Amino acid sequence: MTAGYALCMALFLLGLYGVVTKRHLLKIAFGVFLIAGAAALFIALLGVSEGHVGSLWQALGLMVILGGLAIATVMIVTSVRLHQRCGSFDLDRIWKLRG
Amino acid sequence: MQIAVEMVIGAAALAGIVALEARDLRTSLAALALAGIGLIVALFLLGAIEVGIATIMALPVVVGLVTWALRRTENKDATAGIRLDGNGLLMLAALLAFAALFLLVVIPLLGPDWLPGVPPQLDEGPSSVAIVREVLVLLAAGAAVWAMARTVGRRNR
Numbered sequence: 065m066t067a068g069y070a071l072c073m074a075l076f077l078l079g080l081y082g083v084v085t086k087r088h089l090l091k092i093a094f095g096v097f098l099i100a101g102a103a104a105l106f107i108a109l110l111g112v113s114e115g116h117v118g119s120l121w122q123a124l125g126l127m128v129i130l131g132g133l134a135i136a137t138v139m140i141v142t143s144v145r146l147h148q149r150c151g152s153f154d155l156d157r158i159w160k161l162r163g
Numbered sequence: 164m165q166i167a168v169e170m171v172i173g174a175a176a177l178a179g180i181v182a183l184e185a186r187d188l189r190t191s192l193a194a195l196a197l198a199g200i201g202l203i204v205a206l207f208l209l210g211a212i213e214v215g216i217a218t219i220m221a222l223p224v225v226v227g228l229v230t231w232a233l234r235r236t237e238n239k240d241a242t243a244g245i246r247l248d249g250n251g252l253l254m255l256a257a258l259l260a261f262a263a264l265f266l267l268v269v270i271p272l273l274g275p276d277w278l279p280g281v282p283p284q285l286d287e288g289p290s291s292v293a294i295v296r297e298v299l300v301l302l303a304a305g306a307a308v309w310a311m312a313r314t315v316g317r318r319n320r
Contacts, residue, residue, distance in 0.1 A: 067169045068165070068168055068169050068172060071169060071172040071173055071176060072172060073265070073266065073269065074176050075172065075175060075179060077258075077262050077265070078176060078179045078180060078183070079179070080258065080261070081183070081258055082183040084254055084257075084258050085251070085254050085255065085258065086183065086242070087242040088240045088242045090188065090191075090229060090232065090240075091182075091183055091191070091240065091242075093225075093229075094182050094183060094191065094195050095183065097195065097199075097225055098179045098182075098183075098195075098198065101175075101198070101199065101202040101218070104202070104206070104211075104214050104218070105172065105202060105205055105206065105209075107211075107214075108205075108206055108209045108210075108211035108214060109209065111209075111210075111211065112209050112210065116210055117209060117210045117211040117214075121211070122211060122212075122213045122214055125206075125211055125213075125214035125217075126213060126214055126217050129214060129217045129218055130217060130221070132221075133221040133224060133225065136225055137224065137225070137228060140225070140228045140229060140232055141228070141232075143232065144231075144232045144235055144236060147232075147235075147236045147237075148235075148236075153236070153237070153240075153242075154241065154242050156242075
């Protein structure tokens with residue numbers, strides 16, 4: 065399952081790439097969701113390496129998925145409010161409009 | 164089964180790339196939904212049923228919220244693409260350094276057969292990979308201090 069671990073890490077790094085380099089607020093929220101999904105999958109793979117995905121691994125995975133969902137949800141709603149105020153999802157433009 | 168899981172995770176990663184790089188936000192959202200479905204399938208194949216069900220519940224929330232957001236705002240991403248100015252290049256370099264560091268730290272934890280000699284034996288001294296890892300940690304710390312100092316300097320100006 066080592067290729068599975070590597071693919072999980074690739075998915076995690078892809079989400080991180082979205083969070084770090086994207087200027088569009090919704091794309092950043094997409095990146096957060098991808099990071100949470102990759103982390104949950106990684107936890108499930110660690111559980112499988114012990115034979116089966118036990119309740120501890122399931123609880124950890126649930127926490128990661130729901131945490132990612134909460135962050136992405138708040139980000140999306142805040143983005144819409146910012147768009148209504150500033151007219152753009154572009155972080156650079158919103159930053160320039162400040163003050 | 165193992166191959167199927169790896170293929171599904173690979174497909175989810177490809178869909179993730181499309182989700183982040185597409186200019187049309189509806190295409191981007193569809194790709195994100197596909198990536199989420201891939202994650203759900205992989206979780207069920209691995210036997211993580213509860214996490215899979217949580218993802219099944221989470222995915223429609225994200226897709227519905229983004230659909231609502233797009234209906235109220237705009238569908239095009241004018242900021243798509245990688246900026247190749249100084250800051251953009253610095254960001255990409257920092258991301259690549261982080262990825263290298265992350266892999267070097269995590270790979271030894273996954274098993275001794277991935278990279279021979281990692282972690283080094285105490286009587287052998289540090290291996291070349293361990294030295295690279297230490298140098299990368301120092302470089303990342305230096306870059307973080309430099310970035311913080313630069314931001315504070317700008318704010319003061």
